[in-house]
Amino acid sequence: MKSVVLGSGPAGVYAAVMLSRNSKVTLVDEKEKLGGTCVLYGCIPSKAMFHPFQLASGLRKFGLSRSISIEELQEVGREAADKVSKGVEYLLESYGVEIVRGKGKLSQNGMEVGTQTFPFDKAVIASGTSKPEVEGTVASDELPYINISGGKAVVIGGGAGGVEFAWFLSQCGMEVHIIESSDSLLQGGDPDISKAIKSNFLRRGIKLHLGVRALGSTKGKVILSDGTSIESDLTLFTFGRRPNSGGLGLELKGKYIKVNELMSTSREGVYAAGDVTGTFTAHEAIHQGIVAGLNATGVTTIYEGEVVPKVIYTKPEIATVGKMEGESVKVSYNSLSRALADGEVEGFLKVFHTKGRIVGATAYGERAEDLISIAGLAIKARMKVEDLFNYHFPHPSYMELLWEAAGKILGHFH
Numbered sequence: 001m002k003s004v005v006l007g008s009g010p011a012g013v014y015a016a017v018m019l020s021r022n023s024k025v026t027l028v029d030e031k032e033k034l035g036g037t038c039v040l041y042g043c044i045p046s047k048a049m050f051h052p053f054q055l056a057s058g059l060r061k062f063g064l065s066r067s068i069s070i071e072e073l074q075e076v077g078r079e080a081a082d083k084v085s086k087g088v089e090y091l092l093e094s095y096g097v098e099i100v101r102g103k104g105k106l107s108q109n110g111m112e113v114g115t116q117t118f119p120f121d122k123a124v125i126a127s128g129t130s131k132p133e134v135e136g137t138v139a140s141d142e143l144p145y146i147n148i149s150g151g152k153a154v155v156i157g158g159g160a161g162g163v164e165f166a167w168f169l170s171q172c173g174m175e176v177h178i179i180e181s182s183d184s185l186l187q188g189g190d191p192d193i194s195k196a197i198k199s200n201f202l203r204r205g206i207k208l209h210l211g212v213r214a215l216g217s218t219k220g221k222v223i224l225s226d227g228t229s230i231e232s233d234l235t236l237f238t239f240g241r242r243p244n245s246g247g248l249g250l251e252l253k254g255k256y257i258k259v260n261e262l263m264s265t266s267r268e269g270v271y272a273a274g275d276v277t278g279t280f281t282a283h284e285a286i287h288q289g290i291v292a293g294l295n296a297t298g299v300t301t302i303y304e305g306e307v308v309p310k311v312i313y314t315k316p317e318i319a320t321v322g323k324m325e326g327e328s329v330k331v332s333y334n335s336l337s338r339a340l341a342d343g344e345v346e347g348f349l350k351v352f353h354t355k356g357r358i359v360g361a362t363a364y365g366e367r368a369e370d371l372i373s374i375a376g377l378a379i380k381a382r383m384k385v386e387d388l389f390n391y392h393f394p395h396p397s398y399m400e401l402l403w404e405a406a407g408k409i410l411g412h413f414h
Contacts, residue, residue, distance in 0.1 A: 003296060004028060004111040004120040005097075006104045009036020010282045011274030011289035012126035013088055018293025019122070020095040026118050027097050028104035028111060034092070035085040036128050037275070038282040041141035044084050045077030046164065047313055049144065052076065053171040054315050070148045070172050077144035106248045106270070122296035125257060125265070125272040126289060127244040136217030137237040140165055150174055151233030154222045156214045158185040160312045161238035163197060167314040169234070170204050177207040177230050179214045179222070186318070190362040192330070192350060193318055197364070200316070200346070243276045253278070261302045263292035271296055284308055307380045311369045316347050319372035322360030322379045328352045329408040331401050333365045338396035342366065351375065351405040356385055367398040374402060385409045 001023040005016045008029040019025045033040055052068055092099060102113040104127075110119040131139035138146060140161055153169045155162045158180030170176045178185070178201070184194040185201075185208070201208060213225040217235045224230070243256050251258045251266035256278035263271045273288035284305060291303040312318040333339040333347040347365020351358055361375035378388055389406035393399040407413040 001121045001297075002026075002119060003122045003124070004104075004118050005124045005126060006106075006111065007036060007126035007128055007274070007276075008034040008088060008092075008099075009126055009128050009274055009285060010038055011128075011285035011292070012036065012124065013092065014286050014289035015124040015126060015271070015273055015293035015296075016092060016097045017095050018290055019124070019296055020097055022297050023122065025095075025097045026100055026111075026120075027092060028100045028102060028113055028118070030101065030103045032101065033082070033085040034088045034099070035081070036126075037141065038285075039084045039088060040081050041131075041144070043282055045081040045144040046140075046168075048080035049073045049077040050164070050168055050313055053168070070150065073172070074144050074148070081144065106250075106267075121269060123270045124263075124289070124292045124296060125248060125250070125270065125276060126274045126285070126292075127248075127276050129241040129243050129275045132237055132240040132242065134217070134237045134240070136219075136222075137235040140236060140238050143236070148172075148234060152231060153177070153234040153236060154179060154214075154217075154230055154232040155236045155238060156222075157238035158182070158187070158208075158210070159239055160186065160310070162236075163318075164312055164314060165236055165238060166201065166206055167204075169236075170201075170206050174234070175205070175207070177209060177222075177232075179209045179212060179224065181211070181213045183211045185210075186312075189320060190324055190350060192348070193320070193362055193364050196348070197314070197318060200314075241275070243278070245276050262295045262300070263288055263303055264295065269296075279305070281308065281310065307376050309369070309372045309376045311372065313369075316344070316365045317368035318362075318364050319368040320360075320362045321372045321376040322352065322358070324352055324360050324362070326352050326354030326359055327409075329405050331404045331408065333401070336396075336398065336401060336404075338398055338400070339366065341396060349401040349405055351402070351409065353385060353409050357382055358385060358388070363401075365398075371398060371401060374399060378402075 003019040003023040003025045005012045005027045105112045110117045131141045153174045154177045155166045156179045215223045222230045245257050257272040271292035273292040274285035291301045294301040309321040330350045334345040344366035350362045352360035363371045393403045
């Protein structure tokens with residue numbers, strides 16, 4: 001069997017790995033470096049750039065500090081992207097995947113790349129998304145690669161990306177303004193999280209412009225819908241990515257490729273996975289790629305995307321999983337032994353439950369991503385609250401917040 005994968009992001013890579021079980025696989029990508037948006041422009045370089053500041057906040061508690069230039073951080077981000085990209089290429093080669101660089105296009109005869117045509121029995125489209133082109137702004141993709149001189153930054157969008165980059169640029173010493181058309185940051189999420197991050201940002205001196213829209217950016221000035229304007233040395237646009245779904249001859253749902261629970265598209269033998277289907281996290285893309293690849297090899301597998309953790313890597317971290325419905329309990333970091341020992345007392349864990357089972361959780365604080373990962377596993381396994389309470393979490397640890405929340409749900413604690 002011959003298979004073709006379009007795209008080398010998380011979805012494409014793991015689809016290729018699954019397909020290699022019983023197929024000759026050709027992976028097509030037009031970029032010189034492999035890895036897709038996550039590796040080259042998104043989660044990998046950004047987290048590498050954020051990490052020094054997360055370490056520095058702990059050092060400052062002991063009177064230790066070191067100034068870090070934006071240029072140094074950008075170099076750290078670029079180096080991380082390069083290392084992971086090389087790792088992606090090594091992984092694919094270790095599974096015998098043929099890598100072809102060029103722009104791929106589906107045809108009746110196969111996948112066309114320039115003057116070549118690669119016939120296939122099965123194909124997985126994992127072509128991802130492209131950054132928005134908005135005059136007078138730069139996309140968050142570009143942050144590790146552009147010249148940043150400091151000064152004043154305007155971040156357009158108060159969603160996950162906007163909040164992360166506003167925190168980062170503030171840590172870099174820039175005066176930061178966030179423009180958000182709704183009346184709160186992280187609109188649609190837990191209101192307690194929105195209030196907490198708003199309070200944190202105001203303490204940091206980040207200026208919030210809520211309920212207004214950016215009408216345009218020109219000559220170092222951002223024009224707002226309320227008639228005011230903000231001078232800006234860096235204007236960052238953080239939403240509006242466009243799926244690379246055109247010209248493939250596949251049925252769309254809105255702008256995204258339409259798929260079913262098997263990740264099948266409207267064309268027999270062609271599957272799709274990742275951002276091009278309307279998902280926006282690398283871990284969703286990985287699992288969709290696996291499902292698409294397995295189904296293409298004849299191993300029937302259903303994609304289950306109901307319980308997907310979402311993390312925002314500010315300091316403190318923000319994380320959510322599951323549904324915000326039913327009753328809820330809230331436990332604070334300021335009474336947790338480990339948080340007191342570490343001096344990380346800002347934050348809370350909120351657990352939603354119904355009929356004796358956890359259905360969702362939100363966290364704001366140190367190690368929020370770990371808390372939410374365990375909460376998500378409990379939701380996925382339909383674990384009873386009493387089983388979570390009876391589990392021996394390490395002491396002292398941040399995971400004890402889940403134990404405390406379970407105890408509150410059961411009425412053992414107040």
